[in-house]
Amino acid sequence: MTMRTESEFDEKSRLLKIYRRMLAHFGPRDWWPADTPFEVMIGAILTQNTSWTNVEKAIRNLKSAHALGPDALFKMDLRRLKRMIRPTGYYNEKAKKLKNYLRFYRAEPICASPQRMARMPLSEMRERLLNVKGIGPETADSILLYALEKPIFVVDAYTRRIFYRMGLTSENASYDELQGFFMRNLPENTELYNDYHAQIVALGKEYCRNKPECGPCPLNEICMNKGVSP
DNA sequence: GACCAGGCACATC
DNA sequence: GATGTGCATGGT
Numbered sequence: 001m002t003m004r005t006e007s008e009f010d011e012k013s014r015l016l017k018i019y020r021r022m023l024a025h026f027g028p029r030d031w032w033p034a035d036t037p038f039e040v041m042i043g044a045i046l047t048q049n050t051s052w053t054n055v056e057k058a059i060r061n062l063k064s065a066h067a068l069g070p071d072a073l074f075k076m077d078l079r080r081l082k083r084m085i086r087p088t089g090y091y092n093e094k095a096k097k098l099k100n101y102l103r104f105y106r107a108e109p110i111c112a113s114p115q116r117m118a119r120m121p122l123s124e125m126r127e128r129l130l131n132v133k134g135i136g137p138e139t140a141d142s143i144l145l146y147a148l149e150k151p152i153f154v155v156d157a158y159t160r161r162i163f164y165r166m167g168l169t170s171e172n173a174s175y176d177e178l179q180g181f182f183m184r185n186l187p188e189n190t191e192l193y194n195d196y197h198a199q200i201v202a203l204g205k206e207y208c209r210n211k212p213e214c215g216p217c218p219l220n221e222i223c224m225n226k227g228v229s230p
Numbered sequence: 231g232a233c234c235a236g237g238c239a240c241a242t243c
Numbered sequence: 244g245a246t247g248t249g250c251a252t253g254g255t
Contacts, residue, residue, distance in 0.1 A: 048237040054253060055236090089252040093238080136238050156236050172245090201236055210234060 011168070011185045018166075018219060019192070022199035025218040029198030034059075037111050037147035039068060044142040045097050045134065046088045057087035074102040097134025104132045111147065122150050137175045145197070151190045153182040154197040158204030165214065 033052075034040045039059065046055045061084040062068040067076055082095045108128065110117055117125075122144065129140035137155070144150040155178045163169040169181055186192060207215040 044236090047235090049235065049250090050237085050252075051235040051254070053235095057253090087252060089235090090237090090250045091252080093250055097238085134238070138237065142236080154236085158236070174244095197236090204236080 011181075014168070015182065015185050019196050019199065021219050022203055023195070026199055026202045029195055029202060031194060031198035032142075032146035034146075038070060040147040041101070041105070041143050042068065042073070042098065044139045044146070045101060046085060046094060048090070048094070048136075048139060050088050050090070054087045054089065058085040061085070061087075070102055070105055073098065074106060093134070100133050101135065104128075117148060122152060125150070126152070137179075141179070145190065145193055149190050149194075151188045151193055153179050153186070153193045155179050155182070156197070156201070157210075158200050158208065159197070161210065162200060162204060162208050165208065166219075 032040045032043065034043055042062070043055055043059060046058055059068070062073070065084065067073055067084070073081070078095055078099070081098065082091045085091050085094055085098070088094060105111075110120070110125070125148070126140055126144060129135050129143060130137065135143075141152050141154045144152045145154055155175050159182075160169070160171075160173070160178060163178070163181075164171045164173075169178060173181075182193075182196075186196070203217075203219070207217045209215075
């Protein structure tokens with residue numbers, strides 16, 4: 001039998017309270033903004049350290065070239081691919097990352113085979129994704145959660161910043177530590193993880209950018225940061 | 231013109 | 244394991 005501390009209960013209710021507050025303010029986010037699971041995967045790579053508006057341009061380029069599919073992208077000339085994804089920045093690196101991912105994807109048709117997907121344990125799937133050069137923890141988890149609908153919590157720069165400023169996590173917590181914090185304290189639920197992360201991004205974009213001071217935060221009553229950089 | 235954006239791999243200590 | 248660096252465009 002496991003003992004639970006008071007603070008564990010506090011954190012559980014607090015994380016849900018924060019979620020409800022964000023949900024009330026922003027409404028359901030209906031993520032990920034993409035037409036297909038495959039588009040989610042490509043977007044997840046393209047958005048690495050890049051604003052989503054830049055990714056939209058690249059996605060548009062690929063769509064208008066009728067190239068947003070595994071075969072078309074895999075076969076596309078590298079220089080042409082670079083030209084199309086240029087707006088996302090790091091386009092030389094990202095073009096290689098996409099090619100790496102497509103090689104993996106075509107060899108392991110995870111999305112084309114639901115039976116195989118269902119059989120594959122989450123942790124094993126994650127390991128395989130992380131073995132692809134260019135896929136780190138956030139990209140892997142975004143693919144698992146938003147393309148494959150697996151129950152895993154996505155951590156990003158906004159998550160780290162917001163929850164550190166709230167005083168709930170440490171500034172230099174690792175990805176795995178932060179992910180563990182959320183997954184220990186929230187019910188395991190794909191829909192919740194999906195919208196929770198989307199809410200965090202909405203909050204981050206509007207109120208909690210990487211500046212010394214927050215904007216007027218809709219979470220004021222539960223956010224410990226009173227507008228001063230901690 | 232500086233600063234930031236839905237990271238990651240790699241080198242070095 | 245922690246810390247530093249290159250990668251690059253587009254918006255504010």
